[in-house]
Amino acid sequence: MTSDPVVPRVTVRQLLEVPRFRLRLVAGAEGLDRPIRWAHSTELLDPGPYLRGHEIVLTVGASLEGAGACAAFADSVKAGRGGAIGYGVGDVTDATPGELLRACDRLGLPLLEVPAEVPFIGFTEWFAERLASTRAERHDREETGRLLRMVQQGLASPEALRTRIDDAGLDPASLLVIAMDGTEDELPGVLGLDGDTALLVTNDAHAWSEPAGIGSPGPLEHLPLSVTESLAALEAARRGGGVVHASDLATFKALLGRLDPAQLAPFAEQIARPLGDYDSAHGTRLVETLRTFLDMGGAVGATSRALFLHPNTLRHRLGRIEALTGRDPLRFDDRVALAIAVWAAAQRGGSA
Structure with missing residues (x-):
């Protein structure tokens, strides 16, 4: 699996909360916020060279005989930038080896116990499902971003966005656009991506991450102006930091700042x-x-x-x-x- 900015990541803490896996943290609690983007199953004692980073490395411990082997395995996972180890009980041992627990605690590397009835392929399928969903969502956001640009440039009517606005439960009588650096956050509104810039059509002027530019509110037909204002405000926010509102643009200093x-x-x-x-x-x-x-x-x-x-x-x-x-x-x-x-x-x- 190659590195991909679209690949969604979860933390070890979030992975523990996935019901289908019924995982139990048995060591390395200080690494709960480490990111995980994929699953890799192996019985190699030295899996590090085959990792690309941020995997949960799954094993049943076939090669983990003794303290030295457990320590070498954990060290290799950490060196390969693996995010956690998942140990499947029931095949080789009925419990996670104590030597592996101690090695993971030493490294701050989370060690998760996987129940015998949970197949390792289920992890790969789960990550693949999330990846497909995320890529589809990103494609939709990019299409929305292109449509917002066309609306701004007068190449499309704001009415082209009405279905998206209705589906998001927004009030079409009081819409504004917030421009910010690209984000994968869940925000209240219709989110479009325009290159590295996120354009959010929303009713909530506080739904942003810094830096951000906030256009003025108005009805659906006001959207072209709100997009233009939000982009100009974002440029000012990138220079000075923080959040810039459309009203902040109509000042002498704001003009000079551009x-x-x-x-x-x-x-x-x-x-x-x-x-x-x-x-x-x-x-x-x-x-x-x-x-x-x-x-x-x-x-x-x-x-x-x-x-x-x-x-x-x-x-x-x-x-x-x-x-x-x-x-x-x-x-x-x-x-x-x-x-x-x-x-x-x-x-x-x-x-x-």
């Missing part, structure tokens, strides 16, 4: 750098003055009070800023450029 460094570089170099260099050379406080002026919404009186300056002194500093940058802080368009420069310089770790 620009790449090359687009911001002229503001940092042409505006922020001359101010920082001037302050360093002359001991002035033009950068601080500009930041405060911007925070105060371009109000001379409020800025003067915040900096404990006479308004004429502030106007003199603003004039110096204009002379150095070519942007008049009292003009709205220029003030926007100055604000971008301050933000860009802060992102680059500059003096502005």
